[in-house]
Amino acid sequence: MKLITNTDSLKKEFKRLVKQYRNFQWAMAWASAGNELFVELIENRCKINKITVGIHFYQTHPDFIKEFIDDENVRFIEQPDGTFHPKVYLFSNEKKDWELLIGSANFTASAFTKNTEVCALVNAKDNNAEEVYQSTLQIIDSSFDQAKIFSESDWENYNTIWNIQQSKIQSLSGQYGSAKDKPKPAYKIALQTKSWNDYIDEIYDEGKSIIKRRIRVIEIAKELFQSVRHFKELDDNERKFIAGLPTNLKHTISGAEDWAFFGSMKGAGKFSKLINDNSDLISKALDEIPISGHIEKTNYDSFLEYFTEALPGNYLATSTRLLAMKRPDIFVCYDSKNNDALCRDFEINKSGMNHERYWNEIILRINDCEWYQKPTPTNAMERKISLARSAFLDSLYYEG
Structure with a gap:
């Protein structure tokens, strides 16, 4: 097991995993588009087995959803009881050849560039690997079963509300727009x-x-x-x-x-x-x-x-x-x-x-x-x- 505590290492490992493995099974609270990891995901979309993304608080960018409209392998959790908040990325080739990235990082540009994130990288040779693997599959599968495929009309409605909510999200984050000066809380x-x-x-x-x-x-x-x-x-x-x-x-x-x-x-x-x-x-x-x-x-x-x-x-x-x-x-x-x-x-x-x-x-x-x-x-x-x-x-x- 390896502990990852900085964004450079996190990005480097993620890119390696995307290239090395043939099968992606993920569950994450939020996702964004337009960044280099998103581009790599699209280039390797044939490897997607199951991806589940939350849209709570309108933090998932509409551009990410739009890329996967009517895609049976990418689903979205609409309104859970509580907040859908996992960040689980399972990469595999076969049952005994896999790695799991799990921790605080969502699939967003900020998580891989400027946030303070902590993630653990687990592989098939670690202690209790089989137990971890089976538990991870269970979480991913149950999330996927609860989620839905987004249609064009679903996306249009989400995009409308997402745009309305952005000012609220920015003010809650203390950003108040895109000022270059670091805002004071x-x-x-x-x-x-x-x-x-x-x-x-x-x-x-x-x-x-x-x-x-x-x-x-x-x-x-x-x-x-x-x-x-x-x-x-x-x-x-x-x-x-x-x-x-x-x-x-x-x-x-x-x-x-x-x-x-x-x-x-x-x-x-x-x-x-x-x-x-x-x-x-x-x-x-x-x-x-x-x-x-x-x-x-x-x-x-x-x-x-x-x-x-x-x-x-x-x-x-x-x-x-x-x-x-x-x-x-x-x-x-x-x-x-x-x-x-x-x-x-x-x-x-x-x-x-x-x-x-x-x-x-x-x-x-x-x-x-x-x-x-x-x-x-x-x-x-x-x-x-x-x-x-x-x-x-x-x-x-x-x-x-």
């Missing part, structure tokens, strides 16, 4: 563990008179969006108010003079022209964000598709101003007056911030914050703040 970031009481106390530091004015801006924006079906149906001054541009709306709506709260876009010339010209693309972008209910990444991506067609480039401040006005419960305007402090407290790198990172590293982090998840307002003002609690981060981080 969420429990060590003060902003994410801050309670509602601490959050609201910091909001109050701005002064209640300012807070009331901020609330009024949120209320006006909501009233404007609810008054029409499409952004383009608002008049010039109403659109400018939403967009954070100088407006004469104060002559007809009390409180509209504070249009610059939550991000002034006064210096954004190209954006200003689009708003003045009543861009159909900007209106279509905002149509993709529902006025209430859950916001999916697909909503955000659809918004960006129209917005960036209208204004190509990395115009985060202007796009997030619009988003924060339509859904202040979800979005915060990310601009030059608050991004230094916001990135500092989330402990993320401001350099290279773009729309994808904004969603993954800011919005998903906000969603996981204690103060965001569990608001406990005690009065009318706090209730109004709670309905715009993402946008109100500007109150905490504005440096002007």
Whole structure:
């Protein structure tokens, strides 16, 4: 028996086993595709006798499943009682010529490149080899019998839900997207563990008179969006108010003079022209964000598709101003007056911030914050703040 404790040795042994043996019988919790071991498996798929893969927690990549649609030798455990969690790889030529790799490693790229894994390599000459062999076969066979062959429709349904679940999986792992900087664990970031009481106390530091004015801006924006079906149906001054541009709306709506709260876009010339010209693309972008209910990444991506067609480039401040006005419960305007402090407290790198990172590293982090998840307002003002609690981060981080 041999103990394997590093990924280089694990990969080396696995490649040797794939080449040396004619018969693969495996059972593993998760699998991924696109890595070099997956490529070797496909090149040697004629050797597959029985492979059973779990799909619990949507950790198995759809590309792996797709490769084995309608394959009778590769099956998937759908929803077991508990979690299907073995990592057993039996390689054999005949009954007395076999090796077994067993331990913590799933058939994933991470397991063979960067994870900390420990596996034991057992062969037919080891003590109690026959007992180990028979027990392993029993586990593999029973797993295989419980599993099912995936059809094209099974894969399509799984792929749909897998895509939906990815943001949850990333946030649970602390990754929040594909940032190059190694993320700090969420429990060590003060902003994410801050309670509602601490959050609201910091909001109050701005002064209640300012807070009331901020609330009024949120209320006006909501009233404007609810008054029409499409952004383009608002008049010039109403659109400018939403967009954070100088407006004469104060002559007809009390409180509209504070249009610059939550991000002034006064210096954004190209954006200003689009708003003045009543861009159909900007209106279509905002149509993709529902006025209430859950916001999916697909909503955000659809918004960006129209917005960036209208204004190509990395115009985060202007796009997030619009988003924060339509859904202040979800979005915060990310601009030059608050991004230094916001990135500092989330402990993320401001350099290279773009729309994808904004969603993954800011919005998903906000969603996981204690103060965001569990608001406990005690009065009318706090209730109004709670309905715009993402946008109100500007109150905490504005440096002007």
